Amino acid sequence: AQSVTQPDIHITVSEGASLELRCNYSYGATPYLFWYVQSPGQGLQLLLKYFSGDTLVQGIKGFEAEFKRSQSSFNLRKPSVHWSDAAEYFCAVGPSNTGKLIFGQGTTLQVKP
Amino acid sequence: DSGVTQTPKHLITATGQRVTLRCSPRSGDLSVYWYQQSLDQGLQFLIQYYNGEERAKGNILERFSAQQFPDLHSELNLSSLELGDSALYFCASSFEGEGEAFFGQGTRLTVV
Numbered sequence: 001a002q003s004v005t006q007p008d009i010h011i012t013v014s015e016g017a018s019l020e021l022r023c024n025y026s027y028g029a030t031p032y033l034f035w036y037v038q039s040p041g042q043g044l045q046l047l048l049k050y051f052s053g054d055t056l057v058q059g060i061k062g063f064e065a066e067f068k069r070s071q072s073s074f075n076l077r078k079p080s081v082h083w084s085d086a087a088e089y090f091c092a093v094g095p096s097n098t099g100k101l102i103f104g105q106g107t108t109l110q111v112k113p
Numbered sequence: 114d115s116g117v118t119q120t121p122k123h124l125i126t127a128t129g130q131r132v133t134l135r136c137s138p139r140s141g142d143l144s145v146y147w148y149q150q151s152l153d154q155g156l157q158f159l160i161q162y163y164n165g166e167e168r169a170k171g172n173i174l175e176r177f178s179a180q181q182f183p184d185l186h187s188e189l190n191l192s193s194l195e196l197g198d199s200a201l202y203f204c205a206s207s208f209e210g211e212g213e214a215f216f217g218q219g220t221r222l223t224v225v
Contacts, residue, residue: 043217046214103156106155
């Protein structure tokens, strides 16, 4: 079955600390992988995506993610978290660069001052 | 602002009723996607329309239907509403049948 798992429902980090959000997927074909962010009362905004090539992809707002095929993972990272990064983060997988996606359950990030 | 407009932002209705959610895609986008976000099911893909035609179907209930009009706006119709239909409904659009999707801010539906 095709699925996306985000093991951490809630994560709290201090401002300025590094961040890693985990994402594991199960997908029969070559996956197209995405990370979206949802701020309170807002829609989803695409942070970054991976299709092929370099397994370390850079996104907006200083985020990056690394694709590891052997681990079926696509973890999101940021070296130094800002208070404005507090939001819910969703990992998603699809058959192509499309809006038809399978989303994980999301990870809520809280940032301590 | 993604350029995708959803109306209304909030909707409260009673069980058994029917509601229509509206989505205006970004200018020039031909494809519209509908998603339901609920606490127990998370974000689930419902249906995709491309240039007026249904392109893909996901976990959409038979009580729900959608359409895309010639001006490319889309409507999601939810009927015989149940308490469990309370959720945030997102619309997204992309230029073609494939391509990065931009999400609207959603319509929060509360069924009482």
